[in-house]
Amino acid sequence: MQLIKPLYWILVGTCLAVSPLLAAQDRDDASNEAQQTAPETKGPHGGLLLERDSTTVELQIFEQGVPPEYRAWVTKDGKPMTDGIDLNVQLTRLGGQEDTFDFAFQGDYWLGNGVVTEPHSFDVEVTLNQNGEQYHWQWESHEGRTRIPADIAKKAGIQTNEAGPGSIERTLTTYGQLTIAPEQIARVRARFPGVITKVNVRLGDRIAKGDLLAQVESNESLKIYDLRSPIDGVVTERQISVGEIAGEQPLFAIANLATLWAELRVFPGQRTQVAVGQKVFLKAEGVDEQATVNHLLPSPDNAPYTLVRVEVDNPDGTLSPGLLVAGDIVVEALDVPLAVENRALQTFRDWTVVFAQVDDAYEIRPLELGRSDGTLTEVLDGLQAGDRYVVDNSYLIKADIEKSGASHDH
Incomplete structure (x- = not known):
């Protein structure tokens, strides 16, 4: 909350500033002098009323049942002008894009030739030529926009990325558990039958290759020999104590837990989508990593599923066999020309938007979205490749714009 308040007051201050574009205008001829402030008077059709001498232009963005379009009503001495004008x-948007509309009379009004795309946030310049006289009106009509100095944005943790191509990944969610591969377990037996004279390890002890496990007195030679660990690992079984007889049974089991295997279940309807080498996102308590499908194995006991084996590094031994795990297997990757990160998306009015950045200005970009995964979403319209958009802490910008009370009023 401490971040939003300073940003808000910055917003208020910048809304009071005079646009450099407007400040640069300097017209000598009073009849051609541009109106520098936004019109406040509404005409009979609900549009903005532009007035100069005995000439008026009522300008409206009409969007009831049609894509947003400009409509205008022009009068001279109170009489409608239907020709001769x-x-x-011209609309100048954030970033410098210019949209130009010329008008033709349609019987009841003058219609602009094109769609006024969202957002309706721009610097407006209206030019009317009538019987050799020219009139200009010019003002700012900004919505969904705020300005935040770079140092404040940095302190607030606002980070941007550049919009560009992406890969939308379709995944198959599977479940299973962590296991130890049989080849990673060493079972230690006595070389010669005899009496156990010393046991040097307990269950759960972490040992290195060559460490002493126990000593045995041979029944034949009565000499004592050592049993040592053949691998690095953890003692998972101990079947003997001092004074007992060592025969052919395993005395110890040593498991190398530096690598575990996630065994995920894939059922018949899913099997054709899965192949060795596919990417997998593994999630469990203590696990959040990307891995690869290493093997596909028949299930034990002819159960109706296939085991997908995925190698999981466990260098610190923090993961245990038997831990339940989920795996999102990437079964299809769709390359799209334009995508944004899902964490950048915000709701604004009835749109899904990102906030585009140009220098210290931030503005909504309503998006038409396509396919999505847990990370990226395809953009069909509303953003261009190369545009910078806010990824981290975009909610702060949304809060600033909403506090400004900007309306969608034309």
Whole structure:
């Protein structure tokens, strides 16, 4: 909450600043002088009313049942003008994109030639040529926009990425558990039958290759010989105590837990989608990593599933066999020309948006979205490759814009 308040006051301050674009205008001819402030008066059709001498232009973005379009009503001395004029609207958007609209009379109003795409946030310049006279009106019409100085954005943890191509991954979710591969377990027996004279390890002890496990007095030679560990690992079984007779049975089991295996179950309807070498995202308590499908094995006891074996590194021995694990197997990767990170997406009004950044300005970009996975979402419209958009802490910008009370009023 301490971050939002300073950003909000920055927003308030910047809303009061005069646009450099507007400040640069300097017209000598009073009849051609541009109106520098946003019109406040509404005309009879609900549009903005632009007035100069005895000429008026009512300008409206109409979006009821049609894509947003410009409509205008022009009068001279109170009489509708249906011909003999040249009306033009130029919109300059954040980042410098310019949209130009020329108008043709449609019987009841003048219609601009094109769609006024969202967001409706731009600097507006209206030019009217009428019987050799030219009039200009110019103002800012910003919505869903705020300005945040770079140092404040850095302190707030606002980070951006560049929009570009991505790979949307379709995954198959499977479940299983961690196991030890049989070849990673060493069972130690006595070389010669005899009496156990010393046991040097307990269950759970971590030992290195060559460490002393026990000593045995041979029945034949009555000499004592050592039993040593053949591998690094953990003592998982101890079947003998001092004074007992060592025969052919295993005395110790040593398991190398540096590597475990996730054995995931894939059922017949899923089997054709899975192959060795596919990427897997493993999740469990203490596990959140990317791995690879190493083997596909028949299930034990003819159970109706296939075992997908995935190697899991466990250098610190923190993971235990038997731990339940989920695996998202990437069964398809779709390359798309434009994608954004899911964590950047926010809701704004009835849109899904990201916040585009140009210098110290941030503005909504309503998006048309396509396919998605847990990380990326395809963008079909609303953003261009190379645009920078906010990824981290975009909610702060959303809070600033919402506090500004910006309306969708044209």
